[in-house]
Amino acid sequence: MSQPESNQNEPSKMKKLISGGEKESSPISRLPRGAGGSVPKTPAAQPKTEATKLSPVVAKAKPKTKSATGSGFEGYKFLPAFWTIASAMSFIVNIVLVIVLAVLLQNFKAVGVTVTGLTDHLLGGLYTNFVKMDQAHITTTIPVSKEIPVQFTLNVSGPTNVTLSQDVPISGALVTVNTGGLNINNARANIVLPQGTVLPIIIQNLSVPVDQKVLAELDVAVDIPLNQTDLHEPFVGLQKVVEPFYCLVEQQVFVNGVNVCP
Structure with missing residues (x-):
């Protein structure tokens, strides 16, 4: 059998493990370090990068700004006059x-x-006058002139005297006459009572209706203390407003014999 030929250019696995390869770490670097020494690290192989092509930089000319005209500085000519x-x-x-x-x-x-x-003069004057206003009285005399209607029934009983306004004839009156040698007792006669004669009479249960208008004319004296009216509260409030400032300049302020400044 034929054996496959080994690639001479391919590094062995042992070398890769020792050197760490491109991405794998070296087993030597993973060994535990001693107390006094350290294991040197093997540098990892850096991947080759292709050189990037640099494009030529074209310098662009900056646009020229317009020069300031003389009209832009005309507004500054008014500043000296304004400040003056x-x-x-x-x-x-x-x-x-x-x-x-x-x-x-x-x-x-x-x-x-x-x-x-x-x-002191201003605050003292204000505070003192507020106190006087609270203690003031409205004293005056009010004239009253008015017609008052009077309607009622008057019951009259008792003795009174009546004066005759004219001659009054009386027929068949019992008359007693004692003159000189003539004596007449209880004789019937016709007599005439002259005008102005006063006769005593007795009135019993006489009802007299009264319906009149009476003119009343009188002077009514009025005395109203302001501290007993609705003005007492605002006057005291004004005193409390001025009092702290007045006490700063005057240590003793007496009202009705009492020092109001603490």
Whole structure:
């Protein structure tokens, strides 16, 4: 029998195992390392790569930008003028503010208020007036003039006197006359009661209807304390708003004998 011829160019399996081949690792590299030494690694065979062809780089010329024209810088010519005008206006405003401040300081001295005492004067005035407003009374006199309708029934009973408005004749009246030598007792006679005669009478259960309008004219005195009205709450609220700031400049603020500043 004929034996196959071995390829002389093909490396043996033993050499591949020792060298590690192209992809397989060498068995020598997989051996355990000792405590003091190390097993040298065999370099793996690098695969051959074909040389890549480099294409020639063509340099492209950059497009030329347009040069700035003179019209682009015309806007900058107004900047110096703008800053000059703005500076002049700022200077004028500052002068006006200084003049106003000087006038205010002069007026403060005229009314006897200094700058340091302005806060105390302002807050103290506000707080004190809010307290006075809460403690104030509305006192006035209201004139009333009005017709009041009166409708009722008046029951009259009792003795009273009646004055005759004219002569009243009475027929068959019992008359007693005692004059000189003439004495008449309980005689019937016709008499006439003259006008203006006052007669005492007794009225019993007389109902008198009353339907009249009475003109009432009187002055009504009014005294309304504001702390007993709906205005009490807003007045106290205003005091509470000003009170913390007033207590910062004045340590003792007495209201009704009580220091409200803690």
